[in-house]
Amino acid sequence: MKVSVIGSGYVGLVTGMGFVKLGNEVIFVDVDERKIKMINNAQPPIYEEGLEELMREFKGKYRATKDYRNAILNSEVTFIAVGTPSREDGSIDLTYVEQASREIGKVLREKKDYHVVVVKSTVLPGTTENVVKPIIEEESGKKAFKDFGLAMNPEFLREGVALNDFLNPDRIVIGVRDERTKKVLEELYKPIDAPKLFTDIKTAEMIKYASNAFLATKISFANEIGNICKKLGIDSWKVFEGVGLDHRISPHFFRTGIGWGGSCFPKDVKALIRKAEEIGEDPIILKAVVEVNEKQPLKLIELLKKHVPELRDKRIGVLGLAFKPNTDDVRETRAYIIVKKLLEEGAKVLAYDPKAMENFRRFYPDVGEQIEYASSGKEVLGRSDAVLIVTEWPEFEELDYSGKIVIDGRRVRKAEETAEIYEGVCW
Template sequence: MKVAVIGTGYVGLTTAVSLAMNGHQVIGVDLDEAKIVKLRQGISPIYEPGVEGALNQVLNSGALSFTTKLAEAQDADVFFVCVGTPEAADGTADLRYVYSAVAAIEGMQQAAPKRRIVVIKSTVPVGTGDQVAELLSGCPELTVASNPEFLREGSALADALAPSRIVIGAGDPGTSEVVEELYKAVDAPRVVTTRANAELIKYASNAFLATRISFMNELSRLSAALGTDIVTIANGMGLDSRIGPEFLRAGVGYGGSCFPKDTIALLQLAAQNGISLGILEQVRTVNATQPVWFLEQLQPFVPDCRGKRIAVLGLAFKPDTDDIREAPSLAILQALEEKGAAVYAYDPIAADAVRQKFPNVSYTKTAEEAVQGAHAALLITEWKQCVELPWEQLYESMAQPVLLDGRNAWPAQIVKQAGFHYVGVGKS
């Protein structure tokens, strides 16, 4: 099938590559000419394991191409809208890029009429697909479907090729059948429903996962006060088949492009409809205060941070990505700077992006360099380079052997035996 993917960011590029790998003829469309030039050269604009190799594979096979001109995609049967829906000033989803893409498709349809399907893959508020269908009602050969993505940064390509489920929302069986045909090569459960249901499935999924994280983070504070171990507690909980082990890890909070933006958008949508989502409001409160609570654990060891060297290991919101959107590290860095600390930070991928926001932080080439001479080291992102460290060497190099493990990823018993003062999240 001939497919056009509008938007070549995180979702768009992964969608384009995976569809091409599944045998479709795909053209990626983006207004950013510099990005298109790099993509044509096989250079991925995002750091995502496996994407660049797969990109070059489908480029070389001729299954995928890129353009800045939508007119070059007029032969496509299906148009995926994969543009950004950032958080607006009032917390709602900013849909200007979605409607701009839809208007461009409408203009092309009027110039070159044929049966086409517009598939909205961007995360949009409930009712957006129906509104788009109404806007396009003057083009009867254009139909609209919702096909939300459920990609995890760090494993996006694997998730696109082997998804947990494929959700298709459409206004008629013919449209949903065409979208299903796109995924003929993919073995995954299908949910075929209305556009509104598909849109709410996406928001509800992200909100529920964020709730699990914040529940464990709030429970970790009680665990720390009681002297119990949140890791053991999570393990015991996760063995219950009704609960499961996923997203039960306590830490310094969630971040990234989805959970923060989608939870506030869902809250705004509920408020517009006169509904209060009290649990979700508390989820966001816990997440906002978790980095603050984590830093308070430093107080017994470094009562006054002024002039003290503090190492921050990991800056991306999670490993295997360069994404720093809403990363907990940003709140940690800001708080440490306000306390007057001399901050030394390390991240194997995301340091350059964070440097734009925090130019006064010293960025090192290795975790060991950041920790050398430090009065405390804080693990914020559990990169392998930040977790697997030469502990005896680090003990000798630190001004004060204090470790704050924001991901419960360091080997607690080993570092304690090496002489470190170790503090995890919700650990005895």
């Protein structure tokens, strides 16, 4: 099948390359000339495990362009995979979704063949039918579910293992209203052996939000219990090992630490809270989930000050800047909150991350000598008065923490075993 993907960020690029691996031809559409050039040279503009190798292997089966017309006229299915960032009040910003819908509609006006448009971006229930649909209909002069197909197909990709998640998902959720669109998407996803759940469009949109909100809730719950365990001298990881053996609960997402970040959980939970309030509901649990998560990374600083009471002019090492390992994504990373607090306390920061340092520099472009970036984790250990572990990169398990004060937010066992003074946030 010939597929076009609007947006070549984490979701768009992984989705498109996943379809390429399944035997389809893909055209990426983006407004960023740098991204377009990199993709056409088989260079991923983001770091994601296995992506570069896949792009090299299948070069010639995909291309990138700014030209919506060329992409849509030369494909049968178009996925909208643009960003849906949060506004200041937590509500969802649909600017990019609306722009993509307008451009798609303009091209569909001149296209005779039936074309399927699939919203892959995370949008609140009602968005596909109340925002995307009328824009495309107005620009194209055509009717959805009759002249063109429209569907909602949320993504459930975990950064760092996103390619594997695309090819081996827990489930594929597709919101559709017409049989023709359903058949096209059944055919497209046929090579993937996973449960395929077909729902109405609003239900598919809500499944995505409910999934992310529950996973965020599970982490914040674990951290709240972990904070209690810390004060009682109990190892929270052992507690949740026992809790997770209950098949009704499962062990996943019970890793206590400094909380969740990234491009999905923070904005999705806040957007769901905002939507609930708009329709007259008070989402007490979701608000608490966010509150716990905002406070959690500062536990790292509290523990640090037990051992280094005065941080002014002390050099504090920060191991890890990405919001999780195996990605260069720093959106809503807990490292930002931690570094910000260290700088407010007058500390000097020596930071290292295998992939995310360039992206993190954008947060603090003009801090002079207050933030340095090390060439390795070993350098951080050698030059710091104390070390904070913020991201659990595998290479941090290979370091020798002897003689160091280590405050650990991610349970790096080698630090626990070798540090002179070791404190875990929730254990």
